[in-house]
Amino acid sequence: MFEYLNQAESIKNIVTIGSMVLLFIGLFGLLTQKHFIKIFISIAIMETAIFLFFIGNIFNKNFTAPIINDGFKNVAIMNDPIPHAMILTAIVIGMAVLALGVSFAIEYYKLTGNTEIDKMNEMRH
């Protein structure tokens, strides 16, 4: 079983299916939960799923990390550094946006006092 799981195609299948299941768990939490913090956590879980999908699908077992150490190695056997740089930017920006959203939730709680989205009906009357 270990030899079957070590092939490149089965690793791609595992990564695709696993990260898509994680994305749908996050979507399920976004649709059904009512507290503010749980909605933000669902959004963060969806972002983590997308990062795993990205990095997992360019993974090649025979290549190493894109860092040169102790002299020149043959650069053709290293991983691709461009997706790593993009995901680095995406992680930082995701954290910044969630921090801003959390401050909105705190200010709304100070004004009206409710923390659930079911009771946000000030515009209804």
Added chain:
Amino acid sequence: MIGFIILFTFISIITVAFFSIIQKKEADSIILFMGVGLGSVILFFVFSAPDVALTEAVIGAGISSLIFLMALKHLKATA
């Protein structure tokens, strides 16, 4: 061996994420989200991406979860 590690870690991440959303108290939900961050750090390390693993460990399982905890303290103030 790598395929088995990836499969096992994915199954644990999915379980911990599902339990993180189901919880009734919000503090437990944030702590279980840190577990999702830890699992993804392990996966990034197995995928030969050390920069991304370090960034996710510091930001995802560090500052981001702590910002949620600080906001939870303010959201529960009753006085």
Added chain:
Amino acid sequence: MSIKRTLPTSTISGFTLSAVLILTFLKILLENLPSSIHRAGDELLKLNTQEGVANAVTTVVVYFRGFDTLGEIAVLFIASLGIGLMLSENSQCEIKAESNFMLKTASTLLFPIITLYGVYVMIYGHLSPGGGFQGGVIIASAVLLLLISHKDFEVPHSVIVLLETLAGVSYVLIGLIGLFTLDIFLGNFLPHDVAQMGMLVSGGIIPIIYIIVGVKVGSEMSMIVQNLIKRGENV
């Protein structure tokens, strides 16, 4: 549990149908990729050895895609500005209990060690995994440790403003110097020998820019964390 009472069957069926459709679409897409993809990273890895920097991801973030990093710093600045504006200054957060003696001593002893580790990760960003973003957030977490264990600790506002302004302005100034000397915005105008790869002083302006980014990110995250702790309660 209350989940079964709140979900109608149409939601669950729509959920599973969309999941199945998206998964089959992804499978068809991933199976029909050509076997020999010419990666764009191959060209960049060859160009990277000309810059004399050991960490290829650092070169991509700072030099080849340096304009995107400038935009990312702008996004972080806008987020920090928004948090500072939203949380009003009139709220006073009183921590009512004095901390334990052990907690105060341990956090005072740990703070310089964590800061030193953050500065190490920031400076050695072009030789090993790390860089400005990681080191800056490590320094901000050290400040967070001191903020929650001592009642009256506060980072002075003027120090953070000064650090952030200087770092942001010098990033753009270095880019403009590159524009005037080499006709490339954010070009590498300092000497970068290939023989120096692996040394601390190598790679031209790349470690300098990453240190500037680290200072800016660290001060911004400290400001965000301090605003979230000190300015949250009701008046």
